[in-house]
Amino acid sequence: MDPLIRFDRVAVSLSGRTILNHLSFELHQGEKAVIRGPSGAGKSTVLKTLLGLYPLASGSILFEGRRLGPETLQDIRRRTAYIGQEPVLGADRVREALLLPFTFKANRALRPTEDDVENALAHVGLPLSLLLQDCATVSGGEKQRLAIARATLLQKRLYLLDEVTSNLDPVSKLAVLGFFADPSFTVLSVAHDPDWIAWCGTVFDLNHGTLTRIA
Amino acid sequence: METVDIGLPAMVVLYGVTLLPALLLRAIGLKIARDLAWAIARMTAQLAILGLYLEYLFALNHPWLNAAWIALMLIAADLTILARAGLRWRLFFASTLAAVSLGVLFSSGYLLGLVIRPQPLYDARYLIPLIGMILGNCLQSNVIGLERFYTALRKHQTEYVTYLLLGASRTEAVRPYFRQAMLASVNPAIASMATMGLVWLPGMMTGQILGGSDPWVAVKYQIAIMLSILVSMTLTNSLGLWLSLRIAFDRNDVLRPEIFKPQAVEAR
Numbered sequence: 001m002d003p004l005i006r007f008d009r010v011a012v013s014l015s016g017r018t019i020l021n022h023l024s025f026e027l028h029q030g031e032k033a034v035i036r037g038p039s040g041a042g043k044s045t046v047l048k049t050l051l052g053l054y055p056l057a058s059g060s061i062l063f064e065g066r067r068l069g070p071e072t073l074q075d076i077r078r079r080t081a082y083i084g085q086e087p088v089l090g091a092d093r094v095r096e097a098l099l100l101p102f103t104f105k106a107n108r109a110l111r112p113t114e115d116d117v118e119n120a121l122a123h124v125g126l127p128l129s130l131l132l133q134d135c136a137t138v139s140g141g142e143k144q145r146l147a148i149a150r151a152t153l154l155q156k157r158l159y160l161l162d163e164v165t166s167n168l169d170p171v172s173k174l175a176v177l178g179f180f181a182d183p184s185f186t187v188l189s190v191a192h193d194p195d196w197i198a199w200c201g202t203v204f205d206l207n208h209g210t211l212t213r214i215a
Numbered sequence: 216m217e218t219v220d221i222g223l224p225a226m227v228v229l230y231g232v233t234l235l236p237a238l239l240l241r242a243i244g245l246k247i248a249r250d251l252a253w254a255i256a257r258m259t260a261q262l263a264i265l266g267l268y269l270e271y272l273f274a275l276n277h278p279w280l281n282a283a284w285i286a287l288m289l290i291a292a293d294l295t296i297l298a299r300a301g302l303r304w305r306l307f308f309a310s311t312l313a314a315v316s317l318g319v320l321f322s323s324g325y326l327l328g329l330v331i332r333p334q335p336l337y338d339a340r341y342l343i344p345l346i347g348m349i350l351g352n353c354l355q356s357n358v359i360g361l362e363r364f365y366t367a368l369r370k371h372q373t374e375y376v377t378y379l380l381l382g383a384s385r386t387e388a389v390r391p392y393f394r395q396a397m398l399a400s401v402n403p404a405i406a407s408m409a410t411m412g413l414v415w416l417p418g419m420m421t422g423q424i425l426g427g428s429d430p431w432v433a434v435k436y437q438i439a440i441m442l443s444i445l446v447s448m449t450l451t452n453s454l455g456l457w458l459s460l461r462i463a464f465d466r467n468d469v470l471r472p473e474i475f476k477p478q479a480v481e482a483r
């Protein structure tokens with residue numbers, strides 16, 4: 001089976017410093033992978049490079065066999081959810097934040113029903129009362145789960161997760177692990193959390209810009 | 216009615232009185248006497264040159280000479296806008312010049328061609344001061360617009376990228392910053408129109424009255440120029456920002472760091 005994502009000798013330099021050094025790996029549909037390594041090793045850069053946020057110095061990235069470039073990027077971004085440590089909700093109220101992507105032309109056809117919104121919240125273990133809450137009063141962990149709920153409303157299947165369990169209590173973490181266990185979801189993550197690393201089937205070590213597969 | 220001239224001794228008194236703010240500023244610990252003196256000297260020299268030049272410009276009243284002067288004003292305004300907005304002129308020179316020229320020439324075109332209709336239409340006495348006033352106001356508003364827009368984008372890059380990753384096009388993702396920048400750029404004009412005649416007397420109207428004009432004519436000119444400024448400001452700003460979007464981002468919709476002047480990056 002062809003890989004969903006293929007990095008082929010990818011090099012990325014930022015401000016004259018080499019961050020990723022001829023990095024190669026593959027990720028298949030449904031795989032749950034984590035990249036670990038010391039802070040500043042370039043773990044988040046791998047995720048952001050896949051989203052076209054950093055230019056490649058050399059090498060190539062293939063997504064479903066198609067080369068990453070301006071022509072394919074919109075499609076890759078449309079199908080990928082990136083969730084960081086402190087996701088931006090982008091609205092005053094939680095309900096508005098969940099519905100924000102559907103104000104964009106590309107997502108108008110996907111506009112969810114009230115039931116869809118409630119189900120998405122339940123999926124990540126958040127109460128319905130949160131919908132009326134001011135985003136400024138939402139905790140970091142709740143923001144991460146809201147970002148996941150928003151991604152499910154957008155029917156995303158590929159998740160790029162940057163320390164997604166960093167702000168979660170044990171119960172919430174279990175809910176998130178249960179959510180991503182869905183075999184139709186592909187996960188490429190960056191984490192320090194031992195529980196998350198142990199949960200992922202594929203583990204990469206990133207050191208000095210070079211990636212090594214551990215498991 | 217003849218305007219009362221200001222004699223040389225009176226001018227000397229005027230310059231002398233500026234010692235008062237200089238001393239006051241020094242007393243509160245602000246060492247800006249040199250800047251103040253330099254600004255006064257520059258103003259004097261620039262206005263003196265302008266006075267001499269306008270004298271010839273008005274006397275010759277040649278359409279091509281007038282056009283050349285306007286072109287020079289537009290280029291100077293373009294470079295000033297980019298320098299003060301902290302953007303690289305090599306990248307944005309053409310787009311800002313196009314936006315400023317179109318906006319200013321559109322509103323001054325209908326102001327002169329349809330409203331005031333001087334004879335001849337290119338009469339330097341009308342053309343140069345009116346375009347100068349419109350351009351001067353657009354300059355300030357474009358500096359605010361561009362500076363606010365790109366500062367906000369740089370400050371909120373994570374937010375901007377989030378919008379992109381949630382499916383927004385580049386135009387949709389920059390919309391919140393575009394709105395804020397547009398509001399900031401037209402707000403001073405709206406505020407000044409709302410208080411004009413109540414809190415302050417506008418310069419053009421005051422000048423016309425001092426020059427012997429009927430106050431009603433002066434009022435009508437002031438309204439005409441303010442409305443033209445508002446139209447021009449909105450046009451130049453929206454067009455300038457819109458054209459700059461094609462330059463400021465790479466093919467992946469990522470903001471290019473090289474659009475900012477190096478000192479502007481360091482200052483932040």
